[in-house]
Amino acid sequence: MSPGAGATSSPHIDRNPPHELRDRFGPELILTATHPAWGVQAIIVVHNTARGPAMGGLRMAPDITVREVVDLARAMTFKNAGARLDLGGGKSALAAEPARFRRGSVERRELITWFAGLLAHVPQYTPGPDMFTDEQDMQLLFETAGRSIGRPADRGGIPIDELGLTSLGCVVDLATALEEGYVSGASSMRGLRLAVEGFGNVGAGIARFAALDGAVLVACSDLPDPSRDYGGVVHHPAGLDIAALMAARAAGRSVIEAAPAGARVLRGAASLKALFEVDADVVVPAARTDTMDLSLAGRVRARCVLEAANKPLSLEAEEHLHARGVLCSVDYLTNCGGITACAEELDEARHPLASLRLPHAIARIVTTVRANASEVYRLSRSASITPRAAAERLVVPRIAPPPSTGSTPA
Secondary structure, three states: OOOOOOOOOOOEEEOOOOHHHOEOOEOOEEEEEEOOOOOOEEEEEEEEOOOOOEEEEEEEOOOOOHHHHHHHHHHHHHHHHHOOOOOEEEEEEEEOOHHHOOOOOHHHHHHHHHHHHHHHHOOOEEEEEOOOOOHHHHHHHHHHHOOOOOOOHHHOOOOHHHHOHHHHHHHHHHHHHHHOOOOOOOOOOOOOEEEEEOOOHHHHHHHHHHHHOOOEEEEEEEEEEHHHOEEEEEEOOOOOOHHHHHHHHHOOOOHHHHOOOOOEEEEOHHHHHHHHHOOOOEEEEOOOOOOEOHHHHOOOOOOEEOOOOOOOEOHHHHHHHHHOOOEEOOHHHHOOHHHHHHHHHHHHHHOOOHHHHHHHHHHHHHHHHHHHHHHHHHHHHHHOOOHHHHHHHHHHHHOOOOOOOOOOOO
């Protein structure tokens, strides 16, 4: 019998999370469980369901913690409220090395099936694809647990990663900031130099969409196999070949293997922070939470930080960059394209549009992101506050504390 076959779990469900993990909106529930044979920890956090059932992605990372998943679930509460969706915030994770559970493997299928069994304990949460999970994982969850979004198109879903819908929203945010004069010294995408941290589904999609309007990718990074410390940063001032980078990633290799002649290549996890110091107009954190602290922010040379990841910067880093005149977008508004498409997938069952559903979803993403970006950047400038502070003025009134948490700390 393989390690995952017949595995059982006894999850721990905490409906009164410790004080240090709470804010005034949640979380309402934290579930943790450990696979009895593999030792993989699963974490599910329902942050807030005042607007509706919780929704948020399932990610896989070897070092992810409960604290990080709580932060991500909170971001989903704000993201769904910011996009005016009738959804609450949740998030889940598998603390596992992705290289150990490769796509298409028996081990991968058994791990996802085990996670599906845990969903029975959290009926108010629906997962979607996230870092190192994809449409095929969501299809398996749907088949085994009856709940997921972001499934393949031929199975009735909207394939968020395949279509680059999160990336699309991020580029719309950047284009709005440029067109309305909020990025110092730049008014269009043409000639804009991008540095993308995390050349995965979202990061690569941003580079591709931006390149269509004349932007140039000058640096990118990845770490596809942390267990071997395999990956790093590639930088070339004249620009990188996006198609070659994507071909390397599709083959399971790192972007450093697609470096052109004359490029600067920095290998290993210890080099990843160097991406933020390259000479670029826009730096795009598109990987993990808490990537940039105040110290690293002091070394950023870009004029704009496009927050494609969830909570990639500390508040101190954002405040420092704002004081220097560097525009920082607001993660949960910038990257809401994926969850907006997921809401469309749910709407299809109630109000079928068939072949019109995808065009409707794209139009909704563009309209939502553009309106939020325009309003937030305008308020930020007029009130002399950071874009995040401006966003919270707009979004917080749309969120109510759940009855289970009452008036917990801010």
